[in-house]
Amino acid sequence: MSLPPLKTLPAFEAVARLNSFSLAAGEMNLTQSAISHQIRALEDSLGEELFVRAGRKLSLTEAGEQFLEAVAPALAQIERAAVRLRGSSDERLRLAVPSSLAVCWLIPRLPQFQRQHPGIEIDLEMLSDMPHMSDRIADCxxxxxxxxxxxxxxxxxxxxxxxxxxxxxxxxxxxxLREEKLLADDEPRSLDPGWLLRYRLLSAASLFDRPGEDWRRWFAAAGAELPTDARLHHFSHMLLAHEAARHDQGIALANDYMIDTAADPDLVRLPVPPMATGDEFHLAYKTSRRNEAAIRALAAWLEEQAARSGW
Structure with a gap:
């Protein structure tokens, strides 16, 4: 069996994850010189350069990326096996999740998961975008x-x-609308989407990375067109647009995980058609880890919570 020096692998994983020799040294309670020596020994053993060093900038080579994809999950699996053999039932999962979904939907529900599964710790990794999935970032x-x-x-x-x-x-x-003879006295069950143009529309650029694009697509889905002179008030994020709507400043667009109007005393869902964005949120994890008890427990719980949310 031709293995590289095994003691060098944790050092390699730490440097790659932290993108820093000094930070890896601090995490492993070693000197930076010792970390550098271990990386050189590993590179000599493999016959490949694993890092590109350009001044203070450090990055993985293509060979380093490939090696890390194999090493990181192997080290994590060894760690989990050691925890089980030591007699501890506690398990820890890193769950990467978009910030809005985490803050508005997941975090309020996590105490229930912790009560049901006291031996599983969930560490949340907030995502501002959707990265290439890797064990370096999270387990799920x-x-x-x-x-x-x-x-x-x-x-x-x-x-x-x-x-x-x-x-x-x-x-x-x-x-x-009643003054304009467009509505009867009863609470309306539906509105003409075009009537919304009479009011201020609160637009969130974070939805489609372009100001006003959310309302343009919504009107297009409703068979209408957003005119160039529409009363748009622009925000960088949906959270800001929702707060503006909550304070009587206009009409915003929301989704089910950020706003539950049935449970919110301040906000009303208007009787106009919704628009499908084309996005589907999935829980994803490595196929090789599908039978791990902690991942199965998290997957089942998230499916239950999604169903309870009416999704």
Whole structure:
């Protein structure tokens, strides 16, 4: 069996994960010189350069990337096996999740998971985008980019956008529409989507990385067109647009994991059609780890929570 020096592998994984020799040295309680020596020994053993060093900048070579993809999960598996043999039932899973989904939907529900599975610790990794999945980042991912070699996934949520506003704003809308003889006295069951153009529209650039694109697509899905003179108020993120809507500033677009109007006393879901964005949120994890008890428990619990949320 031709193995590289095994003691060098944790050092390699730490440097690759932290992108720093000094940070890896601090984490492993070694000197930076010792870490550098171990990396050189590993490279000599493999006959390949694993890192590109350009001044203070450090990055993995192609060979380093390939080696890390094999080494990181192997080290994690060895660690889990050692924990079990030491008699500890505690397990730890790193779950990577988009920040909005984590803050608005997942975190309020996590105490229930912890009560049901006290031996499983969930460490959340907040994502600002959807990265290439890797054990270096997390054990499991809540992601819309779930198709990746070596991974399997299960669908939790198909995203759609619906229009919301505050209850006082909704009352003002109805009053104006009745004055214009467009509504009867009863609470309307549906509105003409074009009527929303009479009001301020709160747009979130984070949805489609372009100001106003959310409302343009929503009107297109409703068979209408967003005019160039529409009253748009721009925000960088949905959270800001939702807060503006909550404070009577106009109409925003929301999805099911960020806003539950049935449980929110301040916001109303307007009776206009929703728009499917085309995104599906999946729980994804390595196929080779599909039978791990902690991952199975997390997957079953997330499916249950998604069903309870009406997804």
């Amino acid at each position: 991912f809540l992601t819309v980019r779930y198709r990746q070699r070596g991974y399997q996934s299960q669908r939790l949520y198909v995203e759609q956008l619906f229009a919301i506003c505050s209850r006082p704003y909704w009352q003002q809308m109805q009053k104006r």
